[in-house]
Amino acid sequence: MLENANRPTFLLVHGGHHGPWVWERLQHVLDADGWESQTVTLPSAVHDDSPAEPLPGMYDDARVIGEALDGITGPVIVVAHSYGGVPATEAVATASNVAHVVYVAAYMLDVGEGMFQTHGVPVPDSLAGLRPAENPDLNLPAAFYDGDPANPETAAAAARLVPQTPRADFETVTRAGWKSVPNSYVIPDGDVSITGTVAEQMAARADTVYRCPGHHAPFYSNPREFAEILVKIATNVDPARPTG
Numbered sequence: 001m002l003e004n005a006n007r008p009t010f011l012l013v014h015g016g017h018h019g020p021w022v023w024e025r026l027q028h029v030l031d032a033d034g035w036e037s038q039t040v041t042l043p044s045a046v047h048d049d050s051p052a053e054p055l056p057g058m059y060d061d062a063r064v065i066g067e068a069l070d071g072i073t074g075p076v077i078v079v080a081h082s083y084g085g086v087p088a089t090e091a092v093a094t095a096s097n098v099a100h101v102v103y104v105a106a107y108m109l110d111v112g113e114g115m116f117q118t119h120g121v122p123v124p125d126s127l128a129g130l131r132p133a134e135n136p137d138l139n140l141p142a143a144f145y146d147g148d149p150a151n152p153e154t155a156a157a158a159a160r161l162v163p164q165t166p167r168a169d170f171e172t173v174t175r176a177g178w179k180s181v182p183n184s185y186v187i188p189d190g191d192v193s194i195t196g197t198v199a200e201q202m203a204a205r206a207d208t209v210y211r212c213p214g215h216h217a218p219f220y221s222n223p224r225e226f227a228e229i230l231v232k233i234a235t236n237v238d239p240a241r242p243t244g
Contacts, residue, residue: 007034007035007036007234008074008075008076008077008099008100008234008237009036009037009038009072009074009075009076009077010030010035010036010037010038010076010077010078010079010230010234011037011038011039011040011065011068011069011072011076011077011078011079012026012027012037012038012039012040012079012081013039013040013042013065013078013079013080013081013084013085013087013088014039014040014041014042014045014081014084015081015082015083015084015106015144015217016042016044016045016082016083016084016164016168016169017045017133017141017144017161017162017163017164018045018081018082018144018160018161018162019041019045019047019160019162020039020040020041021160022081022157022217022219022220023037023039023219025219025220025223026219026220026223026226026227027039028223029223029224029227030227030230033227033231035227035230035231035234038068038072040064040065040068041064042061042064042065042084042087042168043056043060043061043064044056044057044058044060044061044164044165044167044168045162045163045164046130046162046163046164046165047162051130053128054128054167055128055129055130055165055167056165056167056168057127057165057167057168057171058086058087058090058114058115058167058168058171059087059090059171061084061086061087061168062087062088062090062091063091064087065078065087065088065090065091065092066091066094066095069091069092069095069097069098070095072097074097075097075098075099075237076095076097076098076099077098077099077100077101077102077230077233077234077237078091078092078098078100078101078102079102079104079219079230080101080102080103080104080106081104081105081106081217081219082104082105082106082107082144082193082195082216082217083106083107083115083164083168083169084106085103085104085106085107085108085109085202086107086109086114086115086168086171086173087168088101088103088106088177089101089107089108089109089173089175089176089177089178090173090174090175090177091177092177092178092181093175093176093177093180093181094175094177095177098177098181099181099182099237099238100181100182100183100184100233100234100237101177101178101181101182101183101184102183102184102185102186102230102233103178103183103184103185103186103202103203103206104186104188104217104218104219104226105186105187105188105191105193105195105196105199105216105217105218106185106195106202107195107198107202108178108183108185108202108203108205108206109172109173109176110173110176110205111172111173111174111175111176112172112173113172113173114169114170114171114172114173115168115169115170116138116169116170117170117172118198119138119194119197119198121138121169123170124166124170127165127166127167127169127170127171128166128167129165129166130163130164130165130166131163131164131165131166131169132163133158133161133162133163133164138194139193139194141158141161142154142155142158143192143193143194143216144157144158144161144193144215144216144217145157145158145215145216145217145220145221146190146192146215146221147192147215153221157217157220178205178206182207182237183206183207183208184206184207184208184209184210184233185199185202185203185205185206185208185209185210186209186210186211186212186218186226186229187199187200187203187209187210187211187212188211188212188213188214188215188216188217188218189211189212189213189214190213190214190215190216190221191215191216192215192216193216195216196216208233210229210232210233212225212226212229213225214226
C-alpha cells in the first residue's frame with residue numbers, strides 16, 4: 001500500500017444526466033481508507049429550468065475536467081463513468097498530471113467518434129435543446145441502475161437525473177487521451193443500460209479490464225467492491241509518471 005503522502009487523488013467524472021451526488025457512497029469508502037477524491041459537475045447535465053442557447057456540450061465538459069486537473073497537486077487517477085468517458089478522453093490528452101484513467105461502463109472513444117454515433121444514431125440537423133432523462137428510445141432512467149423502477153433505491157436515484165444536451169451526445173473526440181495515458185476499463189456484471197451493449201467493444205481498447213458486481217453505476221450499488229478495484233489500480237500506478 002502506498003503511503004498516504006504518495007497516494008494519487010481520484011478525480012471522479014459523472015456520466016450524462018447525473019451529478020457529483022452519484023459518487024457520494026464511493027467517496028465515503030475512499031475517505032475512510034485514507035484516499036483523497038474530488039468530483040466535477042459537468043455542465044452538459046443541465047439543472048437550469050430556463051437554459052439559454054448555445055447550451056454546453058462535450059467540449060465544455062472537457063474544459064471543466066481540465067480545469068479540475070489543473071487544480072490538483074500531484075498525480076491523479078481520473079475515474080470516468082458512462083458518457084463521462086468522452087470528455088475525460090478529450091481532457092486527459094493534454095493534462096500532465098494524469099497517472100491513469102479508469103473507464104467505468106464508459107465510452108472510450110477514438111478521434112472522430114461521438115457517443116451516440118457508436119450506436120448508429122444519426123447526427124440530428126440541430127444540436128440545440130435538451131434530451132430528457134426519460135428517454136425510452138435510448139435508455140430508460142431505471143437502466144442507469146438495476147433496471148427495476150420498483151426498487152426504491154433505483155427509483156430514488158433515477159428521480160435525481162436531469163436533462164442532457166444533444167450537443168454532448170454527438171460532439172466528437174478530437175484527442176484520444178487513452179492512447180498515451182495508462183488506462184483500465186471496468187465492466188459491471190449487471191449493466192442493463194445502452195452502454196452495456198458496447199462495453200466489451202470499448203474494453204477491448206483498454207490496457208487492463210476489470211469486472212465487478214453491480215449495475216451500470218457499480219460505485220453506487222456496490223461501493224466497497226468498486227473501491228477495492230480502484231485501490232488495486234492506484235497501488236500499481238507509477239506516481240512519478242506525470243510531469244506536471
